[in-house]
Amino acid sequence: MIIAERKPFKEIQEMVAPYGNVLIVGCGTCVAVCLAGGEKEVGLLAAQLKLARNLAGQAGRLGEITVERQCDREFIEPLQESAADYEAVISTACGAGVQFLAALLKEKPVFPALNTTFIGVNEAAGHYTERCRSCHQCYLGITGGICPVTMCTKGLLNGPCGGTVAGKCEVDPERPCAWCEIYERLESQGRLGQIEAILPLHPHSRTTSPGTVIHPAYLRRYAAHE
Template sequence: MIVGEQKPLDEIRDQISPFKKVLILGCGTCVTVCFAGGEKEVGVMASTLRMAGAVSGQEKEFLEATVKRQCEWEFLDQVAEQIASVDAVLSLGCGIGVQAIAERFPKVRVYPGLNTSFLGMPVEQGVWSARCAACGDCVLGRFAGVCPIVRCSKSLLNGPCGGSHDGVCEISPDIPCGWQLIYDRLEVLGLLDTLEEIVPPKDWSAGMGRGGRSIVREDLKI
């Protein structure tokens, strides 16, 4: 899932300070699951901003809505009337949701309420961890299902480096060494001999290296 976290309240208040009527728009998919921008968080944000406005003597109106997926125009169309009725939209979706609103409603002012952090998963209640860098050239098959791009701090394809100590990375004792994880998995699978192979450089151009990316599927077009 896409994992995000709420921006500091002061930054959010600065962004929407010129506007009288603001729609707080949540998303029912990834950011709901990571407790950053779902229906409940929209309620918390609206309540917080209303009270902050009341305490500071500012008269502001906050509308609340949550769509199933902010990253698809069909779902955004369901709240088109509410969007048209406000001075600005505060999106609690990921960066894709914010941009989908901007593209669908060219004259609408839209602001992010979240920082989109990474692609990851919950590893325990209240803790999320990055698992994918969306590099566009997946190598998980070669590394026993552990991604060296995102789990190794240096994204090494032929690791580990000298900074791996007792299973943790040199940059922080809280970060497991990605290459230790790869080694342990390969050992369990009886595939340690695959580490003898030198992995050639990866096709980094499939990632951010070639600017804005898109996928075209002619078979799905209508």
């Protein structure tokens, strides 16, 4: 899922300082799981902003609403009505959600409350680590389920490099060398031969523009827009 962290309170406070009535819109999917932007976090941010505004003697109403997902038009469309009474909106979604909401509420300033960090996993409560760079070309099938693009500090497709020291990375001696792990994983599965395959150049060209994916079943429907 997408992992995000809440921005420092001061930054959020300053962004919405010029506005009286502000609606805080939460997102109930990825950022709710990583405790950054779900219903609970919207409540906390609203409570904090209310207290801070009371302290500063600033008037204005703070609304709270959380939708299932902000990256789906059907969930955010009803927000047009909800946001009508507010001068500005704070979105606690990832960058995608904030942009989708900002595009929907064109006339209204929409501010992000989070810094979107990476695609990762839930190691334990409150502990998240990165796993995927969404690089358009997945190598996990031949690297034993360990991503060289993400887990290798240098993103090497044909490793390990000369900087691996006793299974650790030269960039950070605390960090395991992804390619050593790939070697061990492949060896334990009896398919070490795969490590000899030379991977071709990574198709970086695919990542140079905002990506678009059209499901093959919908090609005819969207062909006119392409």
